[in-house]
Amino acid sequence: MGMFGGAYNTIAFDANKCDGCGDCMTACATAKTGTVDQSRSRIQIVGSEAEGFELALCRQCADPKCVTVCPAAALTKNYANGVIDWNADKCVDCLLCTVGCAYAGIALDAGTGHVAKCDTCDGAPACVPACPHDALTYVTTSRIYNEVGDWEDLFAPGLAGCQGCNTELLMRHTLRRVGPETVLATPPGCVPGMGSVGFNGTTGTKIPVFHPLLTNTAAMLAGVKRQYKRVGRDVTALAIAGDGGASDVGFQSLSGAAERNEQILFMVVDNEGYMNTGMQRSSCTPYGAWTSTTPIGKGPGNIPSQGKTQDAKNLPLIMVNHRCEYVATASTAYMEDLYDKLDKAIQASKRGFAYLHVYSPCTTGWRFPTDQNMEVARKAVETNFVMLWEYNPTDGLHFTKPVDDPLPVTEYLKAMGRFRHLSPDQISHIQGKVVENLAFVKQMAHREAV
Amino acid sequence: MEQTKYLVVGSSHAALEAVTAIRMHDPDGSLTLLTRDPHLPYSPTVLPYVVSGRSAPDAIFLRDEKFFARQKVQLKRGTALKALHAERNAAELADGSEIAYEKILLATGAAPAIPPIPGLDQVSYHVLRTLDDATKLNAAIKNSKQAVVLGAGLVGMHAAENLVKAGASVTIVEMAKQLTDGYFDAIAAGLIEKAFTDNGARILTGSRVVKLAPSSTGATLTLENGTTLEADLLLVATGVKPNMEYLAGSRVEHDRGILVSDTMQTSVANVWSAGDCAQAKGFYTDAKIMNAILPDATEQGRIAGMAMAEDPGLKKYPGGVPLNTYHFFGRHAISVGSSKVPEGGEMVTRFDEATGRYLKAIFSADNRLTGIYGVNEFFDGGVMCQLILRRIDLSPVKERFLANPLAVGRELMSKTWR
Numbered sequence: 007m008g009m010f011g012g013a014y015n016t017i018a019f020d021a022n023k024c025d026g027c028g029d030c031m032t033a034c035a036t037a038k039t040g041t042v043d044q045s046r047s048r049i050q051i052v053g054s055e056a057e058g059f060e061l062a063l064c065r066q067c068a069d070p071k072c073v074t075v076c077p078a079a080a081l082t083k084n085y086a087n088g089v090i091d092w093n094a095d096k097c098v099d100c101l102l103c104t105v106g107c108a109y110a111g112i113a114l115d116a117g118t119g120h121v122a123k124c125d126t127c128d129g130a131p132a133c134v135p136a137c138p139h140d141a142l143t144y145v146t147t148s149r150i151y152n153e154v155g156d157w158e159d160l161f162a163p164g165l166a167g168c169q170g171c172n173t174e175l176l177m178r179h180t181l182r183r184v185g186p187e188t189v190l191a192t193p194p195g196c197v198p199g200m201g202s203v204g205f206n207g208t209t210g211t212k213i214p215v216f217h218p219l220l221t222n223t224a225a226m227l228a229g230v231k232r233q234y235k236r237v238g239r240d241v242t243a244l245a246i247a248g249d250g251g252a253s254d255v256g257f258q259s260l261s262g263a264a265e266r267n268e269q270i271l272f273m274v275v276d277n278e279g280y281m282n283t284g285m286q287r288s289s290c291t292p293y294g295a296w297t298s299t300t301p302i303g304k305g306p307g308n309i310p311s312q313g314k315t316q317d318a319k320n321l322p323l324i325m326v327n328h329r330c331e332y333v334a335t336a337s338t339a340y341m342e343d344l345y346d347k348l349d350k351a352i353q354a355s356k357r358g359f360a361y362l363h364v365y366s367p368c369t370t371g372w373r374f375p376t377d378q379n380m381e382v383a384r385k386a387v388e389t390n391f392v393m394l395w396e397y398n399p400t401d402g403l404h405f406t407k408p409v410d411d412p413l414p415v416t417e418y419l420k421a422m423g424r425f426r427h428l429s430p431d432q433i434s435h436i437q438g439k440v441v442e443n444l445a446f447v448k449q450m451a452h453r454e455a456v
Numbered sequence: 457m458e459q460t461k462y463l464v465v466g467s468s469h470a471a472l473e474a475v476t477a478i479r480m481h482d483p484d485g486s487l488t489l490l491t492r493d494p495h496l497p498y499s500p501t502v503l504p505y506v507v508s509g510r511s512a513p514d515a516i517f518l519r520d521e522k523f524f525a526r527q528k529v530q531l532k533r534g535t536a537l538k539a540l541h542a543e544r545n546a547a548e549l550a551d552g553s554e555i556a557y558e559k560i561l562l563a564t565g566a567a568p569a570i571p572p573i574p575g576l577d578q579v580s581y582h583v584l585r586t587l588d589d590a591t592k593l594n595a596a597i598k599n600s601k602q603a604v605v606l607g608a609g610l611v612g613m614h615a616a617e618n619l620v621k622a623g624a625s626v627t628i629v630e631m632a633k634q635l636t637d638g639y640f641d642a643i644a645a646g647l648i649e650k651a652f653t654d655n656g657a658r659i660l661t662g663s664r665v666v667k668l669a670p671s672s673t674g675a676t677l678t679l680e681n682g683t684t685l686e687a688d689l690l691l692v693a694t695g696v697k698p699n700m701e702y703l704a705g706s707r708v709e710h711d712r713g714i715l716v717s718d719t720m721q722t723s724v725a726n727v728w729s730a731g732d733c734a735q736a737k738g739f740y741t742d743a744k745i746m747n748a749i750l751p752d753a754t755e756q757g758r759i760a761g762m763a764m765a766e767d768p769g770l771k772k773y774p775g776g777v778p779l780n781t782y783h784f785f786g787r788h789a790i791s792v793g794s795s796k797v798p799e800g801g802e803m804v805t806r807f808d809e810a811t812g813r814y815l816k817a818i819f820s821a822d823n824r825l826t827g828i829y830g831v832n833e834f835f836d837g838g839v840m841c842q843l844i845l846r847r848i849d850l851s852p853v854k855e856r857f858l859a860n861p862l863a864v865g866r867e868l869m870s871k872t873w874r
C-alpha cells in the first residue's frame with residue numbers, strides 16, 4: 007500500500023440513465039438528516055433535462071485537496087475503505103475545505119451549520135438502491151484489484167503491445183490468477199507478438215512458455231500436460247490464443263482436444279481478426295467490419311466493397327456443443343464476472359477441457375482512441391452484441407450478465423472506426439443478427455436448463 | 457557535516473505539501489524537515505479555536521511521528537534555520553551546526569508584525585501565531601475583564617470574538633475605516649460589525665493608537681484623538697511579516713517576501729520557497745504579490761515539492777487568487793477572487809437586510825467571473841475559484857448565476873468534470 011492506499015469501492019454515475027428525478031437526494035437526506043430536504047443531501051444532481059445531468063458528490067479523492075487545506079486535521083483519508091472521514095469533534099466550521107474542493111463534494115449543511123460530505127453510508131450507500139433508473143451503481147470490483155495486486159505479475163514489465171491494449175490487461179490478470187504452477191502455450195498472434203515468448207533466449211513470462219504453430223496449439227499443449235501428469239506434477243496447462251488461430255486453422259486441434267476432454271484451459275482472446283499480422287479478417291470478424299482484407303472502396307474488379315460480407319462464427323457456442331467441462335464468454339469490462347469464470351475454468355481444467363472466450367477490443371485494428379477500450383467492451387455487452395454466459399454439462403447454459411434493456415447496436419458501432427462506413431442496410435443487418443443471436447442463445451439457455 | 461538530498465524548512469502547510477509532493481515522485485531520497493517550533497505540525501489557522509477552548513491543543517496536529525517515519529522523513533523540531541549559505545548549499549542552524557543539502561525549500565511562513573508604536577515595548581501583550589501563543593492567550597482570556605485588540609483583520613476578529621464569548625468587555629481598534637479591510641467590502645464589514653456590537657464588543661475603526669504605557673490593570677493606550685483605553689489583556693494583530701531574516705548575506709532576491717518563479721524557484725540555484733514567506737505572481741497581475749492564505753500555501757508547497765523532485769507532472773503556478781472564509785457568531789462570510797472591478801467589467805450586488813444575506817459578484821468585460829463575495833450566502837468556494845481560474849464564460853447564465861450561485865456554479869463546473 008503506497009501513499010494512495012489500495013483500490014476502493016465507489017459510487018458510479020451513468021449520466022445517460024439519469025432523468026433528474028432526485029430520488030437519490032431524497033434517500034440521502036432521509037438517511038443522513040432525517041428530513042426529505044433535498045438541499046441537505048450529500049449527493050446533488052445538477053444540470054437540466056436539456057443539457058444533461060451531472061453529479062456533485064465527494065469523489066473520495068486519492069490525493070484529496072480538502073484534507074490538505076483543513077487546518078484542524080478534521081478530514082482524513084481512510085486507507086481501509088478509501089472514504090474521506092470527517093471528524094465532527096475536530097472540525098471548527100471554518101469552511102476552508104469547501105474552498106479546496108473543485109467538485110462541490112463537501113459543502114455547508116444549513117441545517118446543522120457544519121460541513122457535510124458523502125461517507126458512502128459505511129459501504130451501503132442509501133442513494134444507490136433509491137435510483138429507479140439504475141443510473142447509480144456501487145462498484146465493488148476494487149476487492150479484486152487489491153487481492154490481485156498482492157499476487158505476482160508473471161508477465162515481463164516491459165512489452166511491445168499497442169498503447170491501451172486490452173490483451174495485455176487480460177494477460178496480466180490471467181497469469182496472476184493461474185499463478186506460477188502453469189505452463190503457457192501462445193500460438194502466433196498478439197500475445198507472443200507483444201513479447202510473451204521473449205527474445206534473446208529469455209522468455210517474456212516468469213513461467214514456462216512455448217510457441218506452438220497456429221494449427222497445433224491444443225494438441226501440443228495436451229501432450230505437454232500429459233507429460234507433466236506422467237511425471238506427477240500438477241500444473242495448469244493454459245493456452246492463450248487469438249480468435250484467428252482458434253477459429254480458423256487451429257480449430258481442428260482445438261476441437262480434437264475438447265472432444266478428448268484434455269485437461270487444459272484454452273483461452274481465446276477474441277479481437278475479431280488477425281490483428282498482429284496487419285488486421286486481416288478471421289472467421290470471428292463480424293459482418294460489415296473493415297479489415298485490411300475486407301476493405302472499403304471500389305474493390306477488385308470494380309465490385310464495391312463495404313467490409314466483411316459474412317457473419318462471424320460463434321466459436322463459444324460451437325465449444326458448448328463439445329460438452330466441455332466448462333465454457334464461458336467474458337469481457338474485461340466486467341472484471342468480477344471474468345474472475346468468477348477464470349476461477350471456475352481453472353477448476354474445470356483439472357477435470358477436463360475448459361474453454362474461455364474473452365472479447366478483447368483492439369484499439370489499433372478497430373480504430374478507436376486508446377483510452378476507450380473499456381468503454382467499447384462495455385458497449386458491446388450493453389447492446390447485446392456480445393453476450394456473457396457460462397455453460398457446464400450439469401447446469402447447462404445461463405446468462406451471467408443478462409441485459410434486459412439493450413441499447414441499439416449503433417451505440418456500439420459508432421464507438422469505433424471500423425464500422426464508420428456502414429450503410430443503413432448493413433446496420434439493420436447487424437441489429438437483426440444481434441436479435442437472432444440473442445434468441446438463439448436464449449433458446450439454448452432454456453433448453454439446457456430443463 | 458550532516459547531508460540530505462531535500463531540506464525542507466518549516467513544518468506547516470507549505471512544507472507538508474512539499475513533503476507529500478516529493479515523496480510521490482521520490483520515495484527514497486533523503487529528506488529532512490526542520491522547524492523552529494517545538495511541536496508536531498499544526499496550522500496557525502486553527503489557533504483561534506485553541507484560544508477559545510474548542511480545539512484541544514493535543515488534537516490539532518496535522519501529522520504524527522509515525523507519518524514521518526513511514527515517509528522516511530527526518531523531523532527536527534525546535535531547530536531554527538539561522539543563515540542560508542546558498543553558495544555552498546549549506547544551511548546554518550541556530551546552534552551553529554550546518555546541514556548540507558542538494559535542494560532546499562524555505563517554507564518558513566510569517567510572524568506577527570509589531571507596529572512601531574511608542575511604549576509598546578514597555579507593556580506586555582499577546583500575539584497569535586504559534587501554539588504556545590495560543591495556549592498563553594487561552595489562559596489569559598479566562599481572567600480578562602477588559603481586553604483590547606489592535607487590528608481588525610481576521611486574526612484580530614477571531615480572537616475578539618473569543619474574548620467576547622469568554623465574557624470580557626472587548627474593544628477593537630483599527631486604523632482603517634472598516635473592519636476586515638482587504639478581505640471584505642463595506643457592506644459585509646457592516647454585517648460583521650453589527651454582529652460584534654450586538655454581542656457587546658466596541659469597535660473603533662479609523663483609530664490609531666499613538667502611545668502605550670504600563671498601568672495597574674496592564675496597559676493604558678492613548679488614541680490619536682486623545683481618548684485613553686485601559687487593557688488587562690492586549691492582543692496585537694496588526695498584520696504579518698514573512699520569516700526570512702536568515703537570508704541576510706545570501707543572494708536570494710527578496711522584496712516584501714522571497715521572490716519566486718512560476719515553479720517556486722528563487723533567484724538562486726537549488727533554493728525554492730513557498731507559502732506565507734514567498735512572493736509569487738498574482739492571478740490578476742503579473743506583478744509578484746503576497747497572498748498569505750492557507751490554500752495558497754498548500755498550492756505553492758505542492759508545486760515547489762514537485763519541482764524539487766523533478767516530477768514531470770509539474771504544472772506552473774497559475775497565480776495567487778485571494779480566498780477567505782470567515783465564521784463569526786454562527787454566521788459565515790466567503791470571498792473568492794479580487795474585489796477590483798476590471799476595466800469595462802461590472803459589479804453586481806444583492807442585499808437582503810432582513811436576513812443579512814449579501815452577495816456581490818464581479819465580472820470582467822467579457823463576462824468572466826473575477827470575484828465573488830457572500831455573507832450568509834453559501835456557495836462552493838472551490839467551484840467559484842475554478843470558474844475564475846478557467847475563465848469560464850458566464851454570459852448565457854449571468855442572471856441565474858446571481859440568483860443562485862450555488863446551483864448554477866455547480867451546474868457550470870459539472871460540465872468540466874468529465
Ligand SMILES: Cc1cc2nc3c(=O)[nH]c(=O)nc-3n(C[C@H](O)[C@H](O)[C@H](O)COP(=O)(O)OP(=O)(O)OC[C@H]3O[C@@H](n4cnc5c(N)ncnc54)[C@H](O)[C@@H]3O)c2cc1C
Binds near residue numbers: 500538563584748751
Ligand atoms: C490566527 C490565524 C488565523 C488564520 N486564519 C486563516 C484563515 O481563516 N484562512 C486562511 O486562508 N489563512 C488563515 N491564516 C493564515 C494561514 O495560517 C497561513 O497562510 C498558513 O499557515 C501559511 O502556511 P505556511 O506553511 O506558509 O507558513 P506558517 O504556517 O507560518 O508556518 C511556518 C513554519 O515555519 C517554521 N519556521 C519559521 N521560521 C523558521 C526558521 N527560521 N527555522 C525553522 N523553521 C522556521 C514555523 O515554525 C512553522 O512551522 C491564519 C493565520 C493565523 C495566525
Ligand code: SF4
Binds near residue numbers: 101104
Ligand atoms: S470546516 Fe471543518 S472539515 Fe472543513 S476545513 Fe474547516 S475544520 Fe476542516
